[in-house]
Amino acid sequence: MTRKKLCYILSLIAYFGMPIGVLFIKSSEPYILGLPFLLFWMVLWILIGSSLMMVVHRLNPDAREEVE
Secondary structure, eight states: OOHHHHHHHHHHHHHHHHHHHHHTOOOSOSEETTEEHHHHHHHHHHHHHHHHHHHHHHHOGGGOOOOO
16 A cells, blocks of 8 residues: 555545544433543544644655755
8 A cells, every 4th residue: 555545544534533423423421531422522533633634744755845
Protein backbone atom coordinates (compact mmCIF):
# COMPACT_ATOMS: atom_id res chain seq x y z
CA MET A 1 0.00 0.00 0.00
CA THR A 2 1.41 3.35 -0.98
CA ARG A 3 1.70 6.29 1.39
CA LYS A 4 -0.81 8.30 -0.60
CA LYS A 5 -3.43 5.54 -0.39
CA LEU A 6 -2.83 5.21 3.35
CA CYS A 7 -3.32 8.98 3.72
CA TYR A 8 -6.67 8.76 1.94
CA ILE A 9 -7.85 5.86 4.11
CA LEU A 10 -6.85 7.56 7.36
CA SER A 11 -8.54 10.77 6.23
CA LEU A 12 -11.78 8.91 5.50
CA ILE A 13 -11.68 7.24 8.91
CA ALA A 14 -11.24 10.63 10.59
CA TYR A 15 -14.02 12.17 8.50
CA PHE A 16 -16.66 9.45 8.95
CA GLY A 17 -15.84 8.31 12.50
CA MET A 18 -18.00 10.78 14.35
CA PRO A 19 -21.16 10.86 12.19
CA ILE A 20 -21.34 7.09 11.64
CA GLY A 21 -21.13 6.40 15.37
CA VAL A 22 -23.80 8.98 16.18
CA LEU A 23 -26.28 7.09 13.99
CA PHE A 24 -26.06 4.04 16.26
CA ILE A 25 -26.40 5.84 19.60
CA LYS A 26 -29.95 5.39 20.89
CA SER A 27 -29.82 7.22 24.22
CA SER A 28 -27.57 9.45 26.27
CA GLU A 29 -28.13 7.44 29.45
CA PRO A 30 -24.69 5.90 30.07
CA TYR A 31 -22.20 8.40 31.45
CA ILE A 32 -18.49 8.09 30.72
CA LEU A 33 -16.08 10.32 32.64
CA GLY A 34 -19.06 12.40 33.75
CA LEU A 35 -20.21 13.11 30.18
CA PRO A 36 -23.30 11.77 28.42
CA PHE A 37 -22.27 9.11 25.94
CA LEU A 38 -23.01 11.23 22.84
CA LEU A 39 -20.86 14.12 24.07
CA PHE A 40 -18.10 11.70 25.07
CA TRP A 41 -18.25 10.14 21.56
CA MET A 42 -17.89 13.54 19.88
CA VAL A 43 -15.00 14.66 22.09
CA LEU A 44 -13.27 11.32 21.58
CA TRP A 45 -13.53 11.60 17.78
CA ILE A 46 -12.28 15.17 17.80
CA LEU A 47 -9.13 13.91 19.53
CA ILE A 48 -8.83 10.83 17.30
CA GLY A 49 -9.47 12.86 14.14
CA SER A 50 -6.83 15.43 15.08
CA SER A 51 -4.33 12.66 15.77
CA LEU A 52 -5.10 10.96 12.46
CA MET A 53 -4.68 14.22 10.58
CA MET A 54 -1.29 14.72 12.23
CA VAL A 55 -0.24 11.24 11.05
CA VAL A 56 -1.57 11.98 7.55
CA HIS A 57 0.41 15.22 7.42
CA ARG A 58 3.60 13.43 8.36
CA LEU A 59 3.01 10.59 5.87
CA ASN A 60 1.90 12.75 2.95
CA PRO A 61 4.70 12.86 0.36
CA ASP A 62 3.23 16.03 -1.24
CA ALA A 63 3.56 18.00 2.02
CA ARG A 64 7.31 17.59 2.25
CA GLU A 65 9.32 20.77 1.82
CA GLU A 66 12.60 20.92 -0.02
CA VAL A 67 15.46 21.48 2.41
CA GLU A 68 18.30 23.54 1.00
